[in-house]
Amino acid sequence: MSFLPKSPWLVHYDASSCNGCDIEVLACLTPVYDVERFGVLNIGNPKHADIFVVTGSVNEQNKAVIKNIYDQMAEPKVVVAIGACATSGGVFRECYNVSGGVDTVIPVDVYVPGCAARPEAIIDGVVLGLGVLEAKYGEKGKVAS
Amino acid sequence: MDVTATTVIGILIYLAAAPVVGGLLTGADRIVSARMQGRYGPPLLQPFYDVLKLWQKENIVVNRQQKVYILGFFVFVIITGCIMFGGGDLLLAVFALTLASVFLIVAAYSTFSPYAHIGAEREMIQMVSYEPMVILTVVGMYMATGSFSAADIARHDGMLFLHLPFIFLGFLFILTIKFRKSPFDISMSHHAHQEIVRGLTTEFSGRDLALIEIAHWYENVFLLGLIYLFFAPVPVVAVAVTLAAYFLEVFIDNNNARLKWQHALGSSWAVTLVLGVSNVVLLAFR
């Protein structure tokens, strides 16, 4: 049995978002949505996190950062791209310095659309991510310490 | 029942019950904190889910040694509790707890990580802040009962609190540091978005982090045990005060912003000097 879905810890990275999606991500923590009910914590440290929440499009400046954060997360891990920019590059897609969505750098498991994505959608995306997390845990079997 | 039997039973109960009690208290803490913030909060068993989840994660490390230091921290926190709940020498228990903290600090140092390093330095300052008060607490208990042994102190006739009211207050003050609550959660925090990421624990993950969490439960129960000793002759009152002390810390946690380390050091030394020292002087000239 996996306890991963019971205690998903997030690390949130703002790639080059306009802060719209970021505010919505934080809104999930507020009393209105209170995602801590489901054990969700915004942990702020990739080494402790299970779910990587990225907002905004990827540009040349933060490619390496996204890659580093992803690499420093412990297995099993899930990436949730939130908002139009993170999923595809959004309106910035054709900019000279933008390479597109998050999936141009790291594998993305869940795409949450919206500009900005609504808190309900974000929570839905994270819950979908939990299923992926559990599946990944099942695939790998027990992870060696 | 002879002494060895009570010692063994005390240690066994501590080993088995402390993580359960500690974990439940942490769960209650999170619910109470959530309610104070107008939220519903996680289930009571959430801390156990967290630890079990961490156990199932990959344990990533910066170096090979850090695991050993963390294990040392874990083992010595448990030994600390065993000394006290086995009825042993409280001074020795305090020293063992110090050794445990040193292990944790060295673990953070060994990672050569800027965030962990700052966390470790702040943890050291925290130790310097609370250590005098902890020692004076034990010294005061000795002066009131004539023994350093936890068993003798627990069996003492009079209520310790009546002899050590100021020391009790001083101990409550430094308990905020030991429980890692605001305003003194400077070396690491249970809350997100600290300026030094997760401080001391930044580089630990998986089972190492789970061990640290469980060790904190053991440590919290040990500290609450010290509170219990102040009221030991009347168990009902003692348990009530112990719980009240714990939730007082939760209350303080939710009502304060984090302070700088200068304030942690200055205020706890001032409190120790005023409350701790005055109580010791009163006992000395009784």
Next chain:
Amino acid sequence: MQALLLFLILFPAAVAFLLLATPKGRARQTVVSVSAAVIAAASIILAALVLSRGAPVYFAVGGHAADLLIFAAEVALGVIVTVISIRRKQYLAMALMLAGLIMTVVYEVWLANTVHAESNLFADNLSVVMTLIIGVIGSLIAFFALGYMEEYHHHHEDVPDRSNFFFFIVFAFLGAMNGLIFANNLVWLFFFWEVTTFCSFFLIGYGRDALAVRNSFLALKLNLCGGLAFSAALFFLTLNAHAISLSELHDLPGGAVLLPVALLAFAGLTKSAQMPFSSWLLGAMVAPTPVSALLHSSTMVKAGVYLVIRLSPVFAYVDGGKTVGLFVALVGAVTFLLTSCMAISQNDAKRVLAYSTIANLGLIIVCAGIGNHKLAWAAVMLVIFHAIAKSLLFLSVGTAEHLIGSRQIESMDGLAGYLPRVAAGMVVGIAGMFLAPFGMLISKWATLEGLVDANPILTIFVAFGSAVTLMFWVKWLGKILIVKSAPENVETRVPRTQSLTLAVLSVMTAGVCVLFPLISKYVLEPFIFETYRQIYWQDMNNIATLLIMMATVVVLTVPLVFPGKQERHFRPQYLAGANLAEKEKFHGAMGQDIQISLKSLYLQGIFGESRLFPLGVLSTLILIIIMLGVVV
């Protein structure tokens, strides 16, 4: 036994003169190694003999001729040092020297024949502890110095090579220390006392540069003040009480010995570098490292605390411990607290060690000043643990200094990676200095227990002092144990004499920790019982707990030393995602690549020397003045 005792005093002196004539290289190596081994063996044999006797042994050795010889030697040495003072234009030192000389001569002419010591030498369990420290650790340091001094002159080409003189003084020092601890006749003790002062003066001034000269004269002046007090004590003791033996002090009427005891305690405070006299020991850092190790662990400062420990039963007896004992303890307590605080603000490893020495001596003085049976036990235990762990620390710092070219703690990042054995020595030493369940902590525990019974107010100093002690040790320990990526091991560049000494001292530090129950039972308890007619012993359960804790730590070190197979789960440090492919580097905000570098906190604003040192000097000075005022 008497012959062995004299051998321990005279043999090092004879070796000293031999070394003056021995050329450096193979010949000196042989002489030093063999005589170091002989001294160590002799002190162990003497220890076995005295311990098996189970009671103090007194020797009536010597006579009028010996007294005269000692007088002549004292005057001769005094004249030599006076001449040196004049040549260096150190007129204050000269004045103090002359005052001392005049007092010595006057005493000899006027009073020396009016009193007579039943026995000039004696040995009991405390002397045994001291002679083992001098004989074993002192000899080890001399052995270490063989390789070190060659390197030293390699690194300091501006310093003239006077290493013959260096070894001469070192061995003379050992002889004088043995004389000091075996002397029962206080006139003899005073002679050896002054010899140790001169020896340290010569050793500190070894480098002959301006700083070395200044600091050596500082040490000379402060210790001469103690010497003058000692000399005055001899006068008062002879005039008031007609006594001159250490062993007689207990039996004399309180009023007669009060003043001499206070003066002797004053002398003890100067020699053990308590505040306000601490500056000489800090200044002594300019000397080569073996000198520091010698001064801090087995000689000199230990002579100071030895005298105070000897006096400690007398404190309680002369006036119920209300004035002299209490004030001595207070000076020790203030010193312990303030020097521990100041150690936090230091980056120079040797200076941290120096402050920690002064602090620990302060703790010993606290114990000896209050002096009930528990505290006497704690004091002697502190002496033992401190001597071994401190010599180990100094010698490892000295070794590391030659290899990394710095003795700053800041430059010891990851020392365990490239100098594993030297770092292991340091870690063992540091653990022995402050960490439960090892060494010093066992005695600190007994100190706390003893103080709560005797004088709870003093526990406050110990509580605060212990807390700050933690900080400066832990941050050093952490620095050493940082793990950096792929360091190059440079251990092979450590000379053999040095690595051997470090290994032996590490094993001894660990051994003493494990064997402390036995040391306590066979060495300390008979001594405590002899002196106080009371037994002090820790509860067996506590001993068991301590041993369990030690075993746990030992088990934990196994995976540290042998980390096992390659780890698959490595990830670099979290650097806010800005890591570069190259390890321990990150992409900085201004676009450049930056290497991680971590610095410790020194809290200069709170624990800085400039803040605390004057405070300590002032408060201890006031305490000493009150003490002497009350006594007079």
